[in-house]
Amino acid sequence: MDIERIFEVALHIQEPWFISNVAFDASRKRLDLRLDFRKGSTFKYEGNGVSGEYKAYDTIEKEWRHLNFFEHECYLTARVPRIKTPDDKTHLIQPPWNGLQNGFTLLFEAFVLQLSKGMPVHLVGALVHTSDHKVWSILDKYTEKARQNCDYSTVTEIGMDETSIAKGHEYISLFVDLKRKKAIFVADGKDSTTVK
Numbered sequence: 001m002d003i004e005r006i007f008e009v010a011l012h013i014q015e016p017w018f019i020s021n022v023a024f025d026a027s028r029k030r031l032d033l034r035l036d037f038r039k040g041s042t043f044k045y046e047g048n049g050v051s052g053e054y055k056a057y058d059t060i061e062k063e064w065r066h067l068n069f070f071e072h073e074c075y076l077t078a079r080v081p082r083i084k085t086p087d088d089k090t091h092l093i094q095p096p097w098n099g100l101q102n103g104f105t106l107l108f109e110a111f112v113l114q115l116s117k118g119m120p121v122h123l124v125g126a127l128v129h130t131s132d133h134k135v136w137s138i139l140d141k142y143t144e145k146a147r148q149n150c151d152y153s154t155v156t157e158i159g160m161d162e163t164s165i166a167k168g169h170e171y172i173s174l175f176v177d178l179k180r181k182k183a184i185f186v187a188d189g190k191d192s193t194t195v196k
Helices: 003-011 106-116 121-128 132-148
Strands: 017-025 030-037 042-047 050-055 058-069 072-084 090-092 158-166 170-177 182-188
Touching (some): 003 017, 042 072, 050 072, 106 121, 106 132
Parallel strands (some): 030 072
Antiparallel strands (some): 017 030, 058 072, 072 090, 158 170, 170 182
C-alpha cells in the first residue's frame, strides 16, 4: 500500500477525493497532504432552492490545518470545486473535512472544542499553535450553531442574574432555565434593554 493510500484510509478520504501528494519536512516540523478529485466527478449541491449533482465549473485552492501528525503540524491543501447551478449562480462545494471556521478541518475543530472544555483559551491556542482569536472564533461558531438547534418551547421558569466581566463596569446578564438548571442565553449589559 503506498503512502497516499495509507493517509486516505487514515483520514477517511472517499471518492471522488484522493490524496495526490504527501510532503514531509522534518526541519519545519510539517506534513503537507495535497488532495484532489477525479476528473469528471459530480458534486451534490442543495441550497437556495436549487438541488442536484453538478460537475466542477472551476476550482479554488484552499488550505486547512489538521490534527498534528505526532509533533508535526499537518495541513491539507486541495483544489475545491465551484459549480454553476441552472440559475447561473456559482457555488463553492464544501469538502467533507471542512470545518465551520475557515482554514481548519472538522477534526481539528473538534480537538479545540474538547480542549476548551477544561482549559483557558490562551493555553489551548498555545498548545495547538494558533492565536487566541482563532480559538475564540471556533468556539463562537459552534456555540451559535448549537443555539440555532435549541428548542425553548418547554421552558416555563426563567431566572436572570448579572455579573461583571472585567474590571470596571462591564456586565453580562445570564438567563437560566430554572427547572433544568441550564444557561440558555447570555447578553451584554444588565438594564431593561438587555431583558428585552
